[in-house]
Amino acid sequence: MFKPHSLSLFLAAATLAGCQAVNTTSSGAVGVDRKQYMFSMLSTDQVNQMYAQSYQQTVSEAKNKGVLENNSPVAQRVNRIASRLIAEVKTFRPDAAQWDWDVNVIDSPELNANAGPGGKIIFYTGLIEKLKLTDDEIAAVMGHEIAHALREHGREAMSKAYGVQMATQIGSAVGIGNGSLQLANMGVQYLMTLPNSRSNENEADLIGLELAARAGYNPNAAVTLWQKMAAAGGSAPPEFLSTHPSSGSRTQALQENIPKVMPLYKQGR
Template structure:
């Protein structure tokens, strides 16, 4: 029979055995270099394929509802900005240049935008119109979202969830009490998910800041963007804020890193002019 102290060690050993430590991107000028733990059995390709299917279903529903915006002025703006940002992704991740990037706009009051695994971008017109976003601010949102995809934050979150599920199944097999399993799940949530969630947001902020600067968009727009977001969330939180929680330190962190990317922005503007 297993001793009580040996069971957690067994769980840890089995979970670690199925993990690999990776750094999905280079650090860039902003210096994002956190090592990430991924389940090796959950590959990048598998996650990208799963999301691509969900993405296609979303677009199909939007098309059937007549809200897939393919030719408006907003769509043209979003596509132009996206192409400039996508051109910069090899700085952080060379293989991302070969991703099957897609950019689509949905005509909806929803204040939301995202870039899923594998480079599948969706923007909702409500976010742009309600917050009256400039091109620089759109680039700040999109750069942030692209950064989540480059860093594979979705796969990382799925790896953690898979780890919890595996531990739960093993615990049940070895007769661990339900209360004990709930406690383990809560512990994983607070010790793993929440800190990494904040870390992931910070990484997306910084990489997005640099992507936008390298593409010739003013990095200071990230400040005005989050000021608008915070003001909007005070009355009715945008959908975007539910998965991108604000914090009192976010704008401070952005301000501290803008000097690192400002030369990149100035060099990009000089090439354009």
């Protein structure tokens, strides 16, 4: 029978087994250099392929509904901004310049946008039109989302989820009680998932800030973007904020890092 300290050691070993410490990107001027733990059996290519299938399904559904924007002014605007940002990804990750980047705009009132693994970008017109986003603010959103893809935050989250599942399965096999398993799962969630989630958001903010600046977009727009997001929320936050929590500390961190990237912005103009 496991003693408490033995249970902790066992679960730690089970959760981290098969993991490798990596740093998916260069640190850049903003200094993002956290080591990430990824399951070696869950490769970058596998995650990219899985997401590509989901992305294509979303695009196909939008096309069938007649809401996929191709040559509209807003689509041309988004694609122009994306091209400038994608040209700068090599600063953080040289191999990303060879990704099969794809950008689509969907005519929908949703206040949402995302850039998934492998460089698949979707923007919803509602985000741009309802918040009256400037080009600089669109670049701030897109830079943030591209940063998530560059850092492989999706693969990192999947690796953690797999670790929790593996620890649970192994624990069940050796007879750890349900109460202990629930406690262990809660511990893994709070010790691994939540702190990294906050770290991931901060990393995406900072890398996105630098990407936009290098592409010639004013980094101060990152602050006005989140202010607009917060104002649009009211009692029901926009969908974008459901996975990208806003806070005063986020705005403060952006403001503190703007001086680091302002010279890059002036060079890129």
